[in-house]
Amino acid sequence: MVLAYGKLSHARRRAAAAGGRRQVTSTSDTGATPTRPTAAFRVDIQGMRALAVTAVVLAHATGWPAGGFIGVDVFFVISGFLITGLLLREHERSGRISLPAFFGRRIKRILPAALVVLAATAALASWLFNTPRAMSTWWDAVSAALLVSNWRFEASGTDYFHATDAASPLQHFWSLSIEEQFYLVWPLLLLILLAFAAKGARPELRSRLVVGIVLVLIVSASFAFAVWQSAAAPQAAYFATGARVWELAAGALLAVCAPLLARIPMAVRVIAGWAGLAGVVASALLITGSIGFPGPWALAPVASALLLIAAGTGAGPAYSRWMFPLANPLSRGLGAISYSVYLWHLPILVFVPMLVPGTALSTVPGMLALIGCISVLSFLLVEQPLHRMPLVGTFRGDAERRAAAWTAWRDRFGQQFLYSAVGLVIVAGLAVIVLGPALRMPVAAGGPAAVAAPVGDPLQSIAGELQLATEATSWPDDLSPSLDDAISATSSTNPARACFDIGATPDAGSCTWGDAGAPKHVYLVGDSTALAYAPAFRAIADQSGGALRITTMGLYGCRFTQDLVQNSGAGVMDDCPTRKHDIAERIAADQPDLVIVSNAFTDGRSTDGRALDAAAMVASTLAETAAYQVPGRVVLLAPPPLGAELGSCYSRVSSPQDCAVGVDAAWTDFATASESAAAAAGERFISSLPFSCVDGVCPAFAGTTPTKYDRVHLTPAFAEHIAPAVLQTLQAAGAL
Known part of the structure; x- marks a missing residue:
């Protein structure tokens, strides 16, 4: 101001x-x-x-x-x-x-x-x-x-x-x-x-x-x-x-x-x-x-x-x-x-x-x-x-005027201080009465969320952890990483960060995990939501026993759609067209067994000023994947629904319920449009709800792992944690 x-x-x-x-x-x-x-x-x-x-x-x-x-x-x-x-x-x-x-x-x-x-x-x-x-x-x-x-x-x-x-x-x-x-x-x-x-x-x-x-x-x-x-x-x-x-x-x-x-x-x-x-x-x-x-x-x-x-x-x-x-x-x-x-x-x-x-x-x-x-x-x-x-030196050389100025100041503000002090005491007393319970509030820790989740197949296990988290009334004291660390780290610990960063298109070899001679080759591409999923796919590749190699690359802030979608991130609009073009050419040349695309589920606006709703964004995504020349081998992987802003909802006086949110309407619109358009095009759509929410509620942690570090992006630790559930979902859909 x-x-x-x-x-x-x-x-x-x-x-x-x-x-x-x-x-x-x-x-x-x-x-x-x-x-x-x-x-x-x-x-x-x-x-x-x-x-x-x-x-x-x-x-x-x-x-x-x-x-x-x-x-x-x-x-x-x-x-x-x-x-x-x-x-x-x-x-x-x-x-x-x-x-x-x-x-x-x-x-x-x-x-x-x-x-x-x-x-x-x-x-x-x-x-x-x-x-x-x-x-x-x-x-x-x-x-x-x-x-x-x-x-x-x-x-x-x-x-x-x-x-x-x-x-x-x-x-x-x-x-x-x-x-x-x-x-x-x-x-x-x-x-x-x-x-x-x-x-x-x-x-x-x-x-x-x-x-x-x-x-x-x-x-x-x-x-x-x-x-x-x-x-x-x-x-x-x-x-x-x-x-x-x-x-x-x-x-x-x-x-x-x-x-x-x-x-x-x-x-x-x-x-x-x-x-x-x-x-x-x-x-x-x-x-x-x-x-x-x-x-x-x-x-x-x-x-x-x-x-x-x-x-x-x-x-x-x-x-x-x-x-x-x-x-x-x-x-x-x-x-x-x-x-x-x-x-x-x-x-x-x-x-x-x-x-x-x-x-x-x-x-x-x-x-x-x-x-x-x-x-x-x-x-x-x-x-x-x-x-x-009075400013020091205002009456330099005139002691009488200086003394008079200070006397006038004391006379005026001495009385004002008295009245104000009485008011301050009254306000302080009311504050103690009103804020007393909050001032005595202990830091929440431990509680039901720390109880072990039911053991079963990966999807059942994650669902059990999510269910317990939605019922928790206090924060677990054994979260790893801690919520403080999760908020601080953001994407800096993501192993694929360099493959999604601003600059020249990265080398595919440095962005590929798994056995180089693996019989199946998978690409994961998209904006920062694909980057957030990357640790899960590295875990899938590393644990595949030599059966999979997975290349993951994209550009944060850049929707992998045919339309160039506006983004205010520094450098994004300059690098987005080149990055999409280079990756499309690479996929077309490699002819992988599967291409998984994940973009943010939010409306956008093209650089020529057109508003792009869910249906238009999904159609533009499938138009972009057509350039990959891998018909029938594309999966649209939904990002998790928007969560609470962890940096705001998590505090020393908050409850896990303050950070648990419902599935947002925009996510539902995009999921419906994606499923319908993918089926019509002979491709597949994979929902993220089975490994991010339960009964329409998306908590801030599951088991002992924070789910997101902001409203949008999975923590690398949680992405690794859900790797078996992601793999099970892909296999159930016949994609792998």
């Missing part, structure tokens, strides 16, 4: 000293007569903050409005406008910009509350989360403190095997990182530009003109990059500094043009203000994450925010009365605490349902109320006192 807070404090102090908090000197500047531009307290901008943070919090808490994330873009614009305006006015007033004072104000305003949230979140994560997720949250906290969290999320979002990881409770710090990265560079660049422009006549006009030209170039270049990256790598683009700078720079450009806005007629201001407000609301309601964002669609909320800010620039109190949705006391109050609201909302939304599931506090109204209470306390106890604390 953009953190454009406290940026009017300097202007407020100057306004108060002049005898008026609200209305101060106008900022018109023709270049003929030097002026002393100041800024009035903008109640409309306070209301914009309230609107923006409300959109973000509601979107995270309820999923509505779908485009609530555009609140971030509104804050970027506000921040660029206010900060640049302050810097320009400081330079025009004094002929200089004090970088130590600027960074001191930033540190006071941003750092204290942020560090409190980071520390609290990291501590709770260590207690509640599974080990990999807790460690990841700690690294998220470190990257946020170092102002590089957006780079961390940008990198993890483009990692194919981590793209579906549970959301971090600190993910919202990405926008703070971008904003502060901008402000580490922008004041320095502004100083250089102002020094260059100060030479010659009419320096203030020249300065704003030079700065404006540079900002136009920055906005244009960054927006173009955003449009390109949003199409090429949308997950990375969302967090990329280069794709977001244009939003801050657009606000800065408006600040440069502020003197031109002072003479706008009131009627035009009101129309523009309401149009901007309508644009922000419409953006939140209509924009979704499935379209190009931040380029080009962030242009809508950014332009609307610019229009809304411009309408109120240089306006008097009458304008605020017209913009009552933003200027009312409720909006102003929420705007004042919106920084704390934004910092606390996501950790609360993540942790409270884990601590007190099924209680009133874990409902949306309960969590929103808790966000409000904690945010007010954070605002009163941390944010305001440290923000208003």
Whole structure:
């Protein structure tokens, strides 16, 4: 979230000293007569903050409005406008910009509350989360403190095997990182530009003109990059500094043009203000994450925010009365605490349902109320006192003014601390009452799931293990690998990883298991679901007594279909056509006894824009296998149904039932279409249900083995565990 807070404090102090908090000197500047531009307290901008943070919090808490994330873009614009305006006015007033004072104000305003949230979140994560997720949250906290969290999320979002990881409770710090990265560079660049422009006549006009030209170039270049990256790598683009700078720079450009806005007629201001407000609301309601964002669609909320800010620039109190949705006391109050609201909302939304599931506090109204209470306390106890604390060196050489400033600070915030401390005690008491049972909850371990499953043929044995797992009320203490290790390892321990990786098509010899002289040759091909099955087929080949050799290769993220299906994984779309072509040629040349194809059971979209449902995807798969020239020797192997997100559902206070899910409807649609189409084409379809679910329930482990490391992919250990059951299923279908 953009953190454009406290940026009017300097202007407020100057306004108060002049005898008026609200209305101060106008900022018109023709270049003929030097002026002393100041800024009035903008109640409309306070209301914009309230609107923006409300959109973000509601979107995270309820999923509505779908485009609530555009609140971030509104804050970027506000921040660029206010900060640049302050810097320009400081330079025009004094002929200089004090970088130590600027960074001191930033540190006071941003750092204290942020560090409190980071520390609290990291501590709770260590207690509640599974080990990999807790460690990841700690690294998220470190990257946020170092102002590089957006780079961390940008990198993890483009990692194919981590793209579906549970959301971090600190993910919202990405926008703070971008904003502060901008402000580490922008004041320095502004100083250089102002020094260059100060030479010659009419320096203030020249300065704003030079700065404006540079900002136009920055906005244009960054927006173009955003449009390109949003199409090429949308997950990375969302967090990329280069794709977001244009939003801050657009606000800065408006600040440069502020003197031109002072003479706008009131009627035009009101129309523009309401149009901007309508644009922000419409953006939140209509924009979704499935379209190009931040380029080009962030242009809508950014332009609307610019229009809304411009309408109120240089306006008097009458304008605020017209913009009552933003200027009312409720909006102003929420705007004042919106920084704390934004910092606390996501950790609360993540942790409270884990601590007190099924209680009133874990409902949306309960969590929103808790966000409000904690945010007010954070605002009163941390944010305001440290923000208003006099900077060291502010009154250097004037001991009397320094002493007066510190006395005023103590008088004001001493009383505030007292009231806030009473409120904190009350909230803490209620928290102990509500959270007491959760705080005493022991870590679940052992239980019915640890009982040995019935011994029988492979399919019966797996079914028995799955049945016991669906009845378990606590996690077994002898899982191997542990759930923590399973989450951490992902595909890195898969013996076929190199045969499915990005790059040149791998050598078939290095991706073949079993006796080179085996009478039967089998291929396993497909996307990452085929990769997940690979350890099972290696075990089948190794245990075949020289009867089988199995070649397994494909490309994760690449559907082995005739249509090229869109995928945002880094490098996937570049390598997918070549990989499919090379493997098809190899199969056609080798003429194996059997080709097993496994692709994800999810709808897709072709690169030419066509939507591909289950029937279309299955038809496209069989069209691809026709190029193998092995009619009657193709098996469509279904992936397991989608499971729970293990990184989210497994924690120190969760139950196995939290990670057991039913068979998803998409899987059923694909299975029905696959079975029908395969039979019509004279091929075979193999269901994965006998070795992944029982009675329509798919648990997170079977026996002593975790089944998946995310929603989609089998753990290598479980794939090896089900090898006999997979072989039995293939033999029963007459495929082997």
